Amino acid sequence: MSKKKKVLIAFLGNLNYDSRCKNLYDTLTANNYNVEFIGFDWLTKDFKTQLGDVTIHKLRKGKFSLGYYIAFIYRLKMHLLKSRSTIFFAEDIYTLPFTVFFGKLKRARVFYDSRELFGHLAGLRKKKFIQKIFQLTEIFFIKHVDYVIVTGEMDAEFIKEKYGISNIIVLRNLPRYYKPQRVVNLKQQLNIDKPQKILLYQGVILHGRGLTPAFKALKELEDFSLVILGGGEFSEYYKGLAKDMGLGNRVFFLGKVKQEEVLQYTTGADIGLALIENISLSYYYALPNKLFEYIMAEVPVIASNLPQMKKIVDEYQVGLTVDLEKPDELIAAIKSLSENPGQYNKYKDNCKTASLELNWETEAGKLLSVL
Numbered sequence: 104m105s106k107k108k109k110v111l112i113a114f115l116g117n118l119n120y121d122s123r124c125k126n127l128y129d130t131l132t133a134n135n136y137n138v139e140f141i142g143f144d145w146l147t148k149d150f151k152t153q154l155g156d157v158t159i160h161k162l163r164k165g166k167f168s169l170g171y172y173i174a175f176i177y178r179l180k181m182h183l184l185k186s187r188s189t190i191f192f193a194e195d196i197y198t199l200p201f202t203v204f205f206g207k208l209k210r211a212r213v214f215y216d217s218r219e220l221f222g223h224l225a226g227l228r229k230k231k232f233i234q235k236i237f238q239l240t241e242i243f244f245i246k247h248v249d250y251v252i253v254t255g256e257m258d259a260e261f262i263k264e265k266y267g268i269s270n271i272i273v274l275r276n277l278p279r280y281y282k283p284q285r286v287v288n289l290k291q292q293l294n295i296d297k298p299q300k301i302l303l304y305q306g307v308i309l310h311g312r313g314l315t316p317a318f319k320a321l322k323e324l325e326d327f328s329l330v331i332l333g334g335g336e337f338s339e340y341y342k343g344l345a346k347d348m349g350l351g352n353r354v355f356f357l358g359k360v361k362q363e364e365v366l367q368y369t370t371g372a373d374i375g376l377a378l379i380e381n382i383s384l385s386y387y388y389a390l391p392n393k394l395f396e397y398i399m400a401e402v403p404v405i406a407s408n409l410p411q412m413k414k415i416v417d418e419y420q421v422g423l424t425v426d427l428e429k430p431d432e433l434i435a436a437i438k439s440l441s442e443n444p445g446q447y448n449k450y451k452d453n454c455k456t457a458s459l460e461l462n463w464e465t466e467a468g469k470l471l472s473v474l
Contacts, residue, residue, distance in 0.1 A: 107135055107137040108189055109187055110192065111141065112194060113179060114140070116143065118140050118157055119159075121362070122362050136190075141159075142159040158182065160175075175197075176201070191214070203215075213249050217258065220261065222238035225383035253273055257410060259271045273469065274469060275390060280458065287370075301329075303375050304329065304330070305365065308331065308334060311379065313376060313427065314344075317378060318345060318348055318350060320437060328355065329376075332365070332368050333358075338358075365396060366396065369400035372400075377394040378425075380407070390412060391412075394416075407424065407425065407426075422450050
């Protein structure tokens with residue numbers, strides 16, 4: 104029997120709450136790779152460091168972040184130094200420099216998952232110095248990896264042109280093919296009146312992810328409630344905003360759930376919102392996993408009319424796209440899906456058909472063929 108190849112995945116995040124890392128880890132394990140994961144969590148309440156094949160360190164992030172970054176760098180470097188893996192995955196820009204350095208030192212193959220255009224993140228648009236550091240980091244290290252992984256065709260074209268490289272794999276943020284046997288009754292769990300219809304936002308809670316436009320639309324849609332599935336540094340900000348807007352009784356924050364449970368919640372919604380605001384190049388090219396999770400759960404979607412999302416929604420006819428700079432379009436789209444059951448059911452059926460193609464099992468073959 105052949106010896107298993109050793110793989111290391113490094114990520115500034117928690118495997119249990121990141122579908123892309125979880126799918127990668129599970130797929131490699133299922134395909135006879137010996138996989139170790141090194142990650143970090145500073146957001147999950149009551150989380151404690153876990154060690155083993157999946158190592159996730161608890162970090163503390165206060166007002167000053169120096170200690171946080173020192174702890175991250177030290178633990179990551181020690182783990183990489185001790186690893187005997189022959190294949191390294193850097194799952195973000197934060198782990199890229201260290202993964203490249205130790206990967207090349209150990210003569211390992213290095214894969215860089217450019218899951219976003221890290222040099223053009225929305226969260227850094229007002230932090231020009233940090234944004235420049237990210238850009239310079241990527242410029243220097245990206246040419247030293249064996250393959251760059253991206254989430255969409257437009258990302259691939261951008262990176263190919265910017266860095267003059269062609270060793271790129273397009274690996275979209277698709278969920279595993281899974282139809283949950285158990286569906287969480289959101290109305291019952293959250294005590295939402297039965298006549299109310301449920302809009303769902305799932306994913307990390309950040310500025311620019313469409314929550315403010317969704318709140319504004321909700322003010323005009325008294326027959327709807329909004330459920331937010333996920334967590335993030337801006338959770339308290341949006342809880343306060345919902346309260347200030349008088350929406351406290353119709354906006355519900357469920358917090359984070361483990362990846363294997365996500366679709367059980369998603370399936371309980373009526374409409375999935377994939378609203379990305381066009382405030383950065385990274386967001387303009389967005390093709391988020393929530394869009395595909397809604398499709399897998401057979402929940403019609405309303406998405407921003409940004410190019411990569413619009414292409415999926417239009418090609419598979421799974422919902423509607425809107426221009427977030429025109430607030431009436433979002434309101435009209437929600438009403439359209441609510442008031443036209445024939446159209447709604449057609450989109451729902453199309454989601455079921457699309458999910459047979461838009462799943463991780465199909466997509467992962469691109470990576471496995473390279474490995």
